[in-house]
Amino acid sequence: MNYKEGKEKFISTWGSLGSLWGINKAMAQIQALLFISTKPLSMEDIMEELKISRGNTSMNLRQLMDWGIVTKEIIPGERKEYFSTEKDVQELARIVAKERSRREIKPVIKVLKEVSSIKDDGNENTKELIKQTQALHELTDTMDLMINKVVNQNQNWLTKSLLKLFK
Amino acid sequence: MNYKEGKEKFISTWGSLGSLWGINKAMAQIQALLFISTKPLSMEDIMEELKISRGNTSMNLRQLMDWGIVTKEIIPGERKEYFSTEKDVQELARIVAKERSRREIKPVIKVLKEVSSIKDDGNENTKELIKQTQALHELTDTMDLMINKVVNQNQNWLTKSLLKLFK
DNA sequence: TTAAACTTTCAAAAATTATTGAAAGTTTAT
DNA sequence: ATAAACTTTCAATAATTTTTGAAAGTTTAA
Incomplete structure (x- = not known):
């Protein structure tokens, strides 16, 4: 080639x-x-x-x-x-992660929060909806938190520190 | 609602x-x-x-x-x-992450590896192509490694451990 | 102020992707 | 072996997304 x-x-x-x-x-x-x-x-x-x-x-x-x-x-x-x-891949990754969080993840978290907060009328279907959207809300929140933590670190943190952590 | x-x-x-x-x-x-x-x-x-x-x-x-x-x-x-x-969000996240790695990330890593291995003919454009695809290769590899580590942990690890790590 | 050099906008066209529905295929019960 | 109950396939159609290109807009130089 x-x-x-x-x-x-x-x-x-x-x-x-x-x-x-x-x-x-x-x-x-x-x-x-x-x-x-x-x-x-x-x-x-x-x-x-x-x-x-x-x-x-x-x-x-x-x-x-x-x-x-x-x-x-x-x-x-x-x-x-x-x-x-932007020529630095770390910085590029930070920008992309940040924007995706803002544009896509945050709005979904908002909806999940709303839906998981509906009144429990005792019906089993309602209970399931609340339970599952709540679980999804927690997961999405955690992931978004992770992303934003990564995103707010300065460059090289990603490769250097994470590589160590996950070894 | x-x-x-x-x-x-x-x-x-x-x-x-x-x-x-x-x-x-x-x-x-x-x-x-x-x-x-x-x-x-x-x-x-x-x-x-x-x-x-x-x-x-x-x-x-x-x-x-x-x-x-x-x-x-x-x-x-x-x-x-x-x-x-699958009703468990953690398990769901693991499956999705694993599949995306296999279907999308792995093939890209392969291409980046190939392109970053072309012969350096001394031209500055060639040097830049090699340098940049190599950097991208390293980043993508690291991210994929991270994902696969997460994916191979058992459930609850994600919320419990990562939350601690990133506090 | 004018005109050349350049960029943006946006309606129309093209390309891509998703959806339908009916025919073909499969399985099960008798 | 047959027929009913159900699922899959796939060519045609619809919906969505992307791209084009020419007109409108902007900036700069003289």
Whole structure:
């Protein structure tokens, strides 16, 4: 496998992996491309490399910026905007974990809390609903707590400390 | 909120959450329904409750069984097949984590390993590709290791021990 | 102020994914 | 062996999500 093949394989794998961390293919591919680029890229560069339209590129770059994963770089003397992504994997993991907690886990916790708090009318079905949503609420809460703890540590904690803990 | 409202809210929230843990809406809703049911349900029951077709129910039940989350129950004297889901949230979390590791994380680790092993031809782009995919490989490996450690512990370890660790 | 260079928006089209329902398949009881 | 009771399959359809591209918008230089 040479550079070109490796690059393509990485971008396409990372792209199809997008769903795992809750973003779409183009968004994941743009991030992947920036992640292995040695310098910031313009919209043209990205469109060209990934063979996607201007609109698609624009919208997905915006989303990546919303996530806090990609930043605009101003290059002096250049009219175009250039983009680059967070290059440190630890920091990247922290950002993704934090955003997913905020966007997806927190709202679910809210619903589970609400549902598990309905009045117990003595019916066995009601009892089961309360019991199970409560259990789910506790689990989700614990997991979210974990994630946020990890997320608020500074870099290297993840590899260094967790590796030790779980040995 | 009464029982019916609570039940519906739970099922629909859990359903739309399906994407977070990598399964589709109907599949997640069937699991949710079984999760709060006090007894095993037949295909008819599920179709009726969720207003989905026979084919859809059949296919999604099969997938849930593939995941190891749902099991067929034989009820003596009954011709129909009945289904029930794992009721323990800890066990459920273990199954899901294990399956996702196997289905999604492991294959990505394989690709990252391959790409990060390409020959360094001295070009700065090649160097960056190797460096970044290697970093991602290490991170993903660590995370997968963590997940599998958690997954191989017996129940209650998650809440009890991790809560302590992360305090 | 104007025009060139560039980016964003968004309705329409394309691609993907999920769902239906009826025919085919299977199992069980007699 | 037959038929009733039930489940699975899968081609067609529907729903959803993604992508396009051109018009509208913005910024900069002169």
